[in-house]
Amino acid sequence: MARFISVARRAWAAKRQHAYSRHRPPPEKTSYFALHNGQTAHSVHxxxxxxxxxxxxxxxxxxxxxxxxxxxxxxxxxxxxxTLPRVSHLYALLSAVIEDAISVRLLGDSARLNQAYIISRALLERVTNFCFLQLCTDTEFDNYIDYTLNKVGRRFDRSIEAEGHTRARIALKDGLFDLPPEIAAAVAKFTSERGREKTRWTNVSLPDRAAVVEAKIGRTGLFMSLLSIYADASEALHGTLYGAVFHLGAYDVGAIPRDQESLDRHRHSTLACLYLMAGGAMDTLLSVLQALGQSGAQQAAASSTAAFRLAATAADLTVRSQESSVENNV
Structure with missing residues (x-):
């Protein structure tokens, strides 16, 4: 997936091209974008x-x-x-990735960029978790499963507190019920000494989970995808002003869309990047399944790689081998 990382960098750089070109002159020597059919790095870009x-x-x-x-x-x-227990146990997670990808496409077709970012964030975290959970310790995997049982148990008695008072509550039989032993144990596992719910199933950060995946199958592109999407999508989820307008290019200094034509260019490049990042993350998941020996994964991974190369070439996001040698020396 080293090729994916290179292509992802080019695609994301395309979104920033006008900002770069307005604030600094063309490079005097070939560097990151190197040579392509005798062109300079600036003209390739x-x-x-x-x-x-x-x-x-x-x-x-x-x-x-x-x-x-x-x-x-x-x-x-x-x-x-x-026949791989962890793979079959997480089938629902893979199904959710499919639904996320379909949703990103539907939102993209409707030019709903902000919402497409949010769903892309969900897709990336699900892919990262699915891959990490195939490779992590038994303790981490068990915690993930138990966390789900914990959430199931808490659904029967939920409340919201503000300023020291309960403001809303939903409880089965007014909270007077017994949970099945397995669920009760999971709830206890994710309850702190102060009686508060533990809201994380792992102490391993998302980037560190991605690092575990890369250690298994080599460079994946997960870090580029997380860097490009996760933080901005989180701002959208948290209701900040930045999160409400970033997708319009409002904060792209030097490249802020000024008319319909420039806004259209921004929309096309943003969606192209989201599609590339989502598809690349899915390719990573296929690579993990292939490494595990999952039936059908080898053929799917080969098909994914071929489709990626075809798309990268058609979108002019690849350069010939001489560029790769230059990039490696930069």
Whole structure:
């Protein structure tokens, strides 16, 4: 997936091209964007931006994500019936990834960028968790399962407190009931000494979970996807002013859309990047399943890689081998 990281960087840089070009001159020597058909790094960057910021460029990456969705739908029955216990136990998580990817596409088709960011965040965390949980210790995996049982138990008696008073409560039989032993044990496990709910199933941060995945299968692109999407999507979820307008390019200093044409370019490039990041994350999950020996994963992973290369080439996000050698020396 080192190739994915390189392509992801180019795609995301395309969103910032105008800001870069307005604030600094073209590079005098080839560096990150290197040479492509005899062009300078600056001209390669410019051509790439023009393609990604078009309807055609967006559609190319949309087709890539559509392909990934199809691969996952084809693989889903084999995951559900997997002989690998952790894989089959987390079938619902893989199904949720499929639903997220479909939702991102539907939102993208309706130009709902802010909401597409939010769903992309969910997809990335689910993919990261699914992969991490295949590789983590038994204790971490058990905690994840027990956390679900804990949440099930707490659904029967929930309340909200503010300023020291209960403001709302939903309780079965006014809270006078006994939970099944397994669920009661899970609730106790995620209750602090002060009687408060523990709201995390793990103390391993999301980036550290991604690092565990990379240690298993090599560079994955998860870090680039998390960096590009997670923080901004979180702002949208938390209701900040930044989170309400960032997707419009309002804070892209030097590249703020000023008219319908520039806003359209921004929309195309943003959606292209979201599709690329989502599809790339799904490719990582396929790579993990392949490494585990999951039936059907090898064929799906090969198909995913081929689709990625085709999309990257069609969207002008790849360069020839001589660029790779230059990049590695930068």
């Amino acid at each position: 410019k051509d790439m931006v023009e393609k990604v910021q078009t309807t055609e460029g967006e559609a190319t990456l949309a087709n890539f994500l559509d392909h990934q969705i199809h691969c996952f739908i084809q693989l889903a029955p084999m995951v559900r019936e997997s």
